[in-house]
Amino acid sequence: MxxxxxxxxxxxxxxxxxxxxxxxxxxxxxxxxxxxxxxxxxxxxxxxxxxxxxxxxxxxxxxxxxxxxxxxxxxxxxxxxxxxxxxxxxxxxxxxxxxxxxxxxxxxxxxxxxxxxxxxxxxxxxxxxxxxxxxxxxxxxxxxxxxxxxxxxxxxxxxxxxxxxxxxxxxxxxxxxxxxxxxxxxxxxxxxxxxxxxxxxxxxxxxxxxxxxxxxxxxxxxxxxxxxxxxxxxxxxxxxxxxxxxxxxxxxxxxxxxxxxxxxxxxxxxxxxxxxxxxxxxxxxxxxxxxxxxxxxxxxxxxxxxxxxxxxxxxxxxxxxxxxxxxxxxxxxxxxxxxxxxxxxxxxxxxxxxxxxxxxxxxxxxxxxxxxxxxxxxxxxxxxxxxxxxxxxxxxxxxxxxxxxxxxxxxxxxxxxxxxxxxxxxxxxxxxxxxxxxxxxxxxxRTLTTALDSLGRTGSDSSDDPQPAFQQAQAGESETTDAEDRLRRRPGWSRTGGDSLPTRVFRIGRSLMRSGTSSADANRAPGQAPLPVSSVPTIIDSGDGDGEGDASAKVDGKSDGSEVSTGGGGAAPSAPALGEDVISGRTIRFHDEQQQQRTEEAKVGQKV
CATH class of the missing domain: 1.20.1530.20 (Na+/H+ antiporter like fold)
Incomplete structure (x- = not known):
């Protein structure tokens, strides 16, 4: 028993x-x-x-x-x-x-x-x-x-x-x-x-x-x-x-x-x-x-x-x-x-x-x-x-x-x-x-400072700042960075002109870093058709530096690693998707290997 x-x-x-x-x-x-x-x-x-x-x-x-x-x-x-x-x-x-x-x-x-x-x-x-x-x-x-x-x-x-x-x-x-x-x-x-x-x-x-x-x-x-x-x-x-x-x-x-x-x-x-x-x-x-x-x-x-x-x-x-x-x-x-x-x-x-x-x-x-x-x-x-x-x-x-x-x-x-x-x-x-x-x-x-600054700007009188340029840079965002605040105080800054050079520079740069869209798309006028893929610069999202990031690296505006036109008459070699196993005989992917693969994908994108 x-x-x-x-x-x-x-x-x-x-x-x-x-x-x-x-x-x-x-x-x-x-x-x-x-x-x-x-x-x-x-x-x-x-x-x-x-x-x-x-x-x-x-x-x-x-x-x-x-x-x-x-x-x-x-x-x-x-x-x-x-x-x-x-x-x-x-x-x-x-x-x-x-x-x-x-x-x-x-x-x-x-x-x-x-x-x-x-x-x-x-x-x-x-x-x-x-x-x-x-x-x-x-x-x-x-x-x-x-x-x-x-x-x-x-x-x-x-x-x-x-x-x-x-x-x-x-x-x-x-x-x-x-x-x-x-x-x-x-x-x-x-x-x-x-x-x-x-x-x-x-x-x-x-x-x-x-x-x-x-x-x-x-x-x-x-x-x-x-x-x-x-x-x-x-x-x-x-x-x-x-x-x-x-x-x-x-x-x-x-x-x-x-x-x-x-x-x-x-x-x-x-x-x-x-x-x-x-x-x-x-x-x-x-x-x-x-x-x-x-x-x-x-x-x-x-x-x-x-x-x-x-x-x-x-x-x-x-x-x-x-x-x-x-x-x-x-x-x-x-x-x-x-x-x-x-x-x-x-x-x-x-x-x-x-x-x-x-x-x-x-x-x-x-x-x-x-x-x-x-x-x-x-x-x-x-x-x-x-x-x-x-x-x-x-x-x-x-x-x-x-x-x-x-x-x-x-x-x-x-x-x-x-x-x-x-x-x-x-x-x-x-x-x-x-x-x-x-x-x-x-x-x-830093987080508390950003939150307090955001609350202060949100609660301010709208007549004093009718159209803050940086609040229009990306839909749904109301916060500004310290760099943007410093730029506001520089000579030549337009508080109301949304098309001033500083506004356009920061709007395009932040759009590139946060959403991965192309500079041409970020700057085009409403109703204008997007540029063809062959004219879009290469953008690679390699994460935040801590091993995190999107599920796949974006190569030339695409996230699946497929081939894209380079405008040069030939097809660029595709970068392997994140889920693919590039190590022979391996089926488990660890974080350090994923980060390494993103770096390799970045190099491929730059060559493209």
Whole structure:
């Protein structure tokens, strides 16, 4: 007899798969129209599915109600996501990018990252009660690296393509990949000092020399330098092997595309076994793997890697929404909620923006002050901060006295749990909403101004302006543009003469832009027959620049892409209609492909 199997595995699969499926149906709308990041949407979904709401995702039950097992699961999940993301980030960069742009990166990683660490630590020290500056340095180190996952919202997509120069996108990717791996020295300097200086001389050898020896020897030599050498060697060998296999036709297309993903898994596993820095090794390996630009160019137009990237992003932030200590934010015994809010605001404003603005003239990719403000503000805190949080927990659990975690280490764990999680959530929300809010702040005043101007002109005395020329330019329109208002004030403007030159120019121009009619038709007298098609200039409606527009591009006054007479005795080649599939073997048309086809149709129309 069939029985219901409502267990955790089935519930988790149904919840995760159902959300990603439904989100995929409206993903273009949310990401490219409303500019909402998938990280923010996934975090909210994780909160809804968590035990705090619907209880569909139950992280503590998966970890057998053991908090240390849950921390380990989160640590390994973030390691996996960062490893794959950083290999893909390295692959995205052009040939020899780290070598060519070492100067800009050195400013961002050297004084830039150090200042971010010190400023954040000072803010934590000032606002968190009963914490030493050494402990504040450990908290600040966790949120110092910029997150490569959240950085995707400003280096990918329509907003980035339209507003962020390509060179600026590349330096953001390179910085987020490099400073993620270099977070270890900033974190373990205070951790080693906490371990060996001790709490009032208890459970330690009170030796600063031992702590510094470990930091230089174990951290820099074994963890950082070894990971760089290992990542470069593995990336170079992988590149040579793939070249060899591809030249001999030994590798199929699917294996070729998945090569970078499997390389990331290999590095995460092997570097993890030797106890080095797998995050930095993955980024170095990815950049070395595409040192000659061959693999990057071969996979540039393929969607497999971005698809894996999206699945990991959505999954990890759903998990974050489910495991985040939401209840602690308002009821933490170590820091009140108002201090957390003030800390979150100050960290987002002061952690990165001042130092990037001060250094921007030395970084050639940042060409002006406005770009410096943008890059300084967009230094998101995300997956890497949670990764370093649980690396710190693992280390602090080993600082014990009589089999118990030392008192200062236990208190530091509580502080880090609340503060770092809160800063991550603040960053996801603020950086996820700032682009759509900026768009609203730009369009709402303009819309209100236009509406108020239109109402003012509509309610004015008609005898004062008997026949406004611009209200007659197109039937059913009563509004005027700012350009028209400026033209009204110019010498020679006729308030009553509908046939003055300015009136005719704006009437024809606006008619061309808004309705797609020809200049000859817009200017002809009433009752006059339209000119033949051969005399009508080519007009192409390419949409509004946001991927929107009419259902089909208008070529030479026609919208179906059929052949028209050019007046030259021959037939012009027809442009494909929007609904036609111009890509061999494809039946699904996406928005970016439609926009590309409109551009191609425009070129055909210009030739006609």
């Amino acid at each position: 069939p029985t219901l199997a409502i267990n955790n595995f089935n519930i988790f699969c149904a919840t995760l798969g159902g959300f990603i499926t439904l989100f995929g149906l409206v993903s273009y709308l949310f990401k490219e129209k409303y500019y909402l990041s998938e990280a923010l949407i996934s975090l909210i979904a994780g909160l809804i599915f968590s035990p705090h709401a619907t209880n569909w995702i139950r992280p503590q039950e998966y970890a057998l109600n053991d908090i240390e097992i849950l921390d380990t699961i989160t640590l390994y999940f973030t390691r996996l996501v960062l490893g794959v993301q950083l290999v893909l980030a390295g692959v995205q960069l052009p040939s020899k990018y780290l070598k060519k742009e070492w100067k800009s990166l050195s400013f961002l990683i050297g004084p830039g990252m150090t200042t971010m660490w010190i400023v954040t630590s000072l803010l934590v020290f000032a606002l968190v009660p009963h914490i030493s500056f050494l402990h504040a340095l450990a908290v600040g180190a966790c949120v110092t690296p910029t997150d490569p996952v959240l950085s995707n919202s400003i280096v990918k997509g329509k907003f980035a393509d339209k507003n962020i120069p390509k060179e600026l996108q590349k330096i953001i990717i390179a910085e987020s990949g490099t400073n993620d791996g270099l977070g270890y020295p900033f974190l373990f300097l205070p951790l080693y000092l906490i371990q060996h200086i001790g709490h009032q001389g208890q459970g330690s050898d009170n030796s600063t020399r031992v702590a510094m020896g470990l930091w230089f020897g174990e951290m820099w030599a074994y963890t950082i330098l070894l990971s760089i050498v290992y990542g470069a060697a593995v990336g170079w060998v992988a590149k040579k092997l793939l070249h060899w296999a591809e030249e001999r036709k030994y590798v199929d297309r699917e294996s070729f595309l998945v090569f970078a993903i499997t390389l990331a898994l290999f590095i995460v596993g092997t570097v993890g076994m030797i106890g080095s820095d797998d995050v930095l090794a993955c980024f170095i390996a990815g950049n070395t793997f595409t040192w000659d630009d061959w693999f990057r160019l071969e996979t540039m137009d393929d969607s497999f890697q971005p698809t894996i990237d999206m699945l990991l992003n959505v999954s990890v932030f759903i998990w974050f929404g489910a495991v985040a200590p939401w209840w602690l934010f308002a009821h933490s015994p170590v820091i009140p909620i108002w201090r957390l809010i003030v800390l979150g605001i100050l960290v987002l404003l002061l952690r990165r923006l001042p130092i990037i603005f001060a250094l921007h003239k030395k970084i050639h990719q940042i060409e002006e002050a406005r770009q410096a403000v943008f890059v300084g503000f967009f230094g998101p805190i995300g997956v890497s901060a949670i990764f370093y949080l649980y690396v710190s927990h693992e280390f602090l659990n080993g600082i014990t006295v009589d089999g118990e975690i030392r008192e200062d280490a236990a208190y530091l764990k509580e502080v880090m749990e609340v503060v770092i999680w809160f800063l991550v959530i603040c960053s996801v929300i603020v950086h996820g909403l700032c682009i759509p809010m900026a768009k609203l702040g730009f369009f709402i005043p």
